[in-house]
Amino acid sequence: MTFDLDSDFRPFPALEQIPFTKFRFPAGEAHLRITSHIASDKVIITHRASSFEALGEILLAVDALRRLGVKHLELVLPYFPAARQDRVMIFGEPLTVKVYTDIINAQGFEKVTLFDPHSDVTPALLDSCQVISNTPFIKEVISDLPSDTYLISPDGGALKKIYKLAQDLKDYDVVECSKSRNVQTGEISKFTVYQDDLQARPCLIVDDICDGGGTFLGLAKALKAKNAGPLYLAVSHGIFSKGLEQLCEVFEKIYTTNSFTDHPLSPQLIQVPLEDKVVV
Structure with a gap:
């Protein structure tokens, strides 16, 4: 029961x-x-x-x-x-x-x-x-994306999980990124993409949480500066405390689950239900 x-x-x-x-x-x-x-x-x-x-x-x-x-x-x-x-x-x-x-x-x-x-x-x-793990969720996501999509690690904290994910998925390249944060204020001041040319390939940022979304907006700008193609975002826990308007201006599609709440239907926001896909 x-x-x-x-x-x-x-x-x-x-x-x-x-x-x-x-x-x-x-x-x-x-x-x-x-x-x-x-x-x-x-x-x-x-x-x-x-x-x-x-x-x-x-x-x-x-x-x-x-x-x-x-x-x-x-x-x-x-x-x-x-x-x-x-x-x-x-x-x-x-x-x-x-x-x-x-x-x-x-x-x-x-x-x-x-x-x-x-x-x-x-x-x-x-x-x-x-x-x-987030593997079943991301498998659902990448089935909707081009096969040459890069997996983007937004920071050092995500590296271990994203390389394990890439191993599970097979045939997906990982691009490492980093950010600098002020510990006192929480403000992010700099994003670094550790690849010189992304060759206009699609890029999927994979992370666990999207709260206000500032990290992903800043990272999207840095990726575009390195010749990224269409941008996509997949977050396991979509909080979206500042709404989706700015994120939808940058990302072709945003993927999340219903782990935090149920979000209104949107052409750009795709919510994968945990009841069917992850929790067993």
Whole structure:
């Protein structure tokens, strides 16, 4: 059985779903109630969590299920909300990913499944963690693109994953890039493409997260300066906090999944559902 805390996200549609209600008390506290008996001692909790409140919903679900006698619990978190805060860069900051993972580990899940986490830090901190790679998602993407497309690594942090991806896909060349960032402000000042001439070939930037999109707009400009052909963007977790207008001016197509939310249909934005393609 599954306990799908986001009613629009059901990664295991073939499994029976536990019925429940979510509501708030007048003072604002979140609450939930399971509305039927549970006929299984194993439940998979799923959630597209992006905040501490969503993490709190998971904790409430765990307690409610335990009180109903469920002994075996698993968790599916396609997007891990604190994954980018995986190191302390500035004095006085918390190691947020450690805070989240400590809370999740305390629940005693038998398995925690993540889709394409930001780095190796989160899986290393989580007990019984299973990682679903971005390979099935990118296979879906490249089937829609020319066969001579370059795979573009936007920075050093993406190199390990993109070379593993290229090995899985076979016959795709990788172009390495880098960026310089001000640690204090987060501002990116320079992009470098480590190839002199891209020969007007199509270029697919592959990364895990697109938030505001500034990294990809700056990198697109640097790629065009090196004679890039049509540009495409594939991100596992599409947040798009500043909208898609500027990105759509630069990229022929933008590919993402529904790991973070469901996006409106758009001719340039293609959303690959995790229910069918990745989470198994």
